[in-house]
Amino acid sequence: MIKVDLKKLNYSIDAQMDAGQPYMADLVSAIRKASPETDVTGKIPEGFWNNVDVRSLNLMVVPEQFGGLAATQSAISRVISFERVGYEDPGYAIALPGPGLTMPPVVAMGNDKLLERVFSRFDSKKPLWGSFAITEPHAGSDATALSTFAEKSGEEYVLNGSKCFITNGARSDYVIVFAQRSHRRGRLGMRAFLVERGTPGYSVIRTEQMLGMKASQLAVLQFDDCRIPEENLIWRDDLPKFSDALSAAQQSWDFMRPMLSSVIIGTCQRMHSELTRLFQQRENAGQVYGDNVMTLLRRYQTKIDGCRLLALQAAWKYDRNIPMSKDASMAKAMSSKLAIEFSEACHHIAGLDGLAGNSYFNKALRDCKAFDILEGTGDIQRNMICAWHTASLIK
Numbered sequence: 244m245i246k247v248d249l250k251k252l253n254y255s256i257d258a259q260m261d262a263g264q265p266y267m268a269d270l271v272s273a274i275r276k277a278s279p280e281t282d283v284t285g286k287i288p289e290g291f292w293n294n295v296d297v298r299s300l301n302l303m304v305v306p307e308q309f310g311g312l313a314a315t316q317s318a319i320s321r322v323i324s325f326e327r328v329g330y331e332d333p334g335y336a337i338a339l340p341g342p343g344l345t346m347p348p349v350v351a352m353g354n355d356k357l358l359e360r361v362f363s364r365f366d367s368k369k370p371l372w373g374s375f376a377i378t379e380p381h382a383g384s385d386a387t388a389l390s391t392f393a394e395k396s397g398e399e400y401v402l403n404g405s406k407c408f409i410t411n412g413a414r415s416d417y418v419i420v421f422a423q424r425s426h427r428r429g430r431l432g433m434r435a436f437l438v439e440r441g442t443p444g445y446s447v448i449r450t451e452q453m454l455g456m457k458a459s460q461l462a463v464l465q466f467d468d469c470r471i472p473e474e475n476l477i478w479r480d481d482l483p484k485f486s487d488a489l490s491a492a493q494q495s496w497d498f499m500r501p502m503l504s505s506v507i508i509g510t511c512q513r514m515h516s517e518l519t520r521l522f523q524q525r526e527n528a529g530q531v532y533g534d535n536v537m538t539l540l541r542r543y544q545t546k547i548d549g550c551r552l553l554a555l556q557a558a559w560k561y562d563r564n565i566p567m568s569k570d571a572s573m574a575k576a577m578s579s580k581l582a583i584e585f586s587e588a589c590h591h592i593a594g595l596d597g598l599a600g601n602s603y604f605n606k607a608l609r610d611c612k613a614f615d616i617l618e619g620t621g622d623i624q625r626n627m628i629c630a631w632h633t634a635s636l637i638k
């Protein structure tokens with residue numbers, strides 16, 4: 244019989260996950276302190292931003308020519324940093340200030356004036372957010388089914404419609420809104436617009452009471468005869484004739500999915516560390532649970548490492564301009580499936596220790612439920628992986 248010594252088991256890589264960014268240490272310790280409160284209140288505590296380097300966070304994904312941080316321009320560096328944040332609290336990872344998902348469509352389709360206007364604001368010590376709004380009550384997975392409409396009226400566009408589940412929607416300085424310009428719908432009529440906070444006709448209806456990922460403050464946004472100047476259409480005159488905003492949105496997903504996978508992997512790694520710690524504390528763990536726990540921890544560490552490699556591969560390709568939508572979807576689909584499976588396994592094996600209100604496993608199970616939905620559900624990722632694979636077989 245194999246003799247198990249749980250006390251010697253240590254897969255924790257907390258110390259190895261330092262991304263080498265000077266602002267990360269403060270950020271990670273501030274999130275660790277604030278996370279339990281946020282999980283109860285759904286709010287980021289007042290004063291949180293005083294304890295972190297806000298300017299660096301604002302500039303993390305701003306392109307370098309507009310003052311973005313040199314150290315975080317590569318997808319690989321962001322993937323490593325985001326795993327560390329996901330290890331603390333995945334809700335905070337998507338609540339960090341900066342342009343976030345709005346960066347790629349602005350870069351892909353915006354003219355120089357618009358790029359300057361959007362990005363220059365982030366050189367600030369005040370936390371600022373940009374929100375990306377595509378999802379609607381009846382258009383989630385099928386983003387081409389949008390009802391939000393942009394009517395041209397003289398030198399303005401008039402937006403009408405509503406958007407839901409918009410990350411940071413209630414706190415953002417501006418929102419990039421995806422809307423239809425054609426009554427025939429479909430992707431070719433899709434355009435993206437910059438709407439500044441405070442524009443008449445633009446309102447935040449409510450923030451959702453979420454099961455998990457509480458820091459993200461998902462909001463429902465409403466546009467009622469919201470008039471914006473025509474220069475707020477994100478469009479450059481030299482774009483190819485049949486350009487549409489859905490391809491710009493796809494660039495956001497390609498950009499974000501490797502990072503989101505890393506956030507998920509960070510959460511899985513944390514569950515692994517917590518489960519290891521729990522069993523190291525149990526007096527009789529070696530005799531009663533030994534082989535089972537050891538096997539489970541080894542099996543899941545292998546899966547976590549596999550997902551991490553997928554995320555790194557997607558990021559590596561992103562940095563080299565190699566097509567990577569399939570890699571990004573594979574990383575996202577695999578890691579979110581793993582998170583749900585592992586969080587349930589942790590609950591099963593931790594027993595009552597997983598159910599208590601202050602248990603990390605309690606929070607992790609709720610956070611993990613959201614992973615398979617945001618940034619395209621697991622089903623959609625798998626459909627796309629199949630489609631790309633089939634396409635690659637056709638000569």
Ligand SMILES: Cc1cc2nc3c(=O)[nH]c(=O)nc-3n(C[C@H](O)[C@H](O)[C@H](O)COP(=O)(O)OP(=O)(O)OC[C@H]3O[C@@H](n4cnc5c(N)ncnc54)[C@H](O)[C@@H]3O)c2cc1C
Pocket residue numbers: 375376377378380382383384385407408409410411456459461613616617618619620621622623626
């Ligand atoms: C934490 C979080 C943050 C988010 N942030 C943002 C944001 O910042 N901006 C934004 O625009 N949106 C955001 N969303 C919304 C998210 O992108 C949508 O929830 C997602 O696209 C799914 O849409 P839906 O909820 O309408 O589900 P639906 O599309 O209605 O899907 C319901 C179910 O049907 C399945 N399904 C649907 N179509 C198919 C199909 N063709 N084949 C197989 N199965 C299918 C889905 O997988 C799912 O299980 C966020 C969501 C969450 C949870």
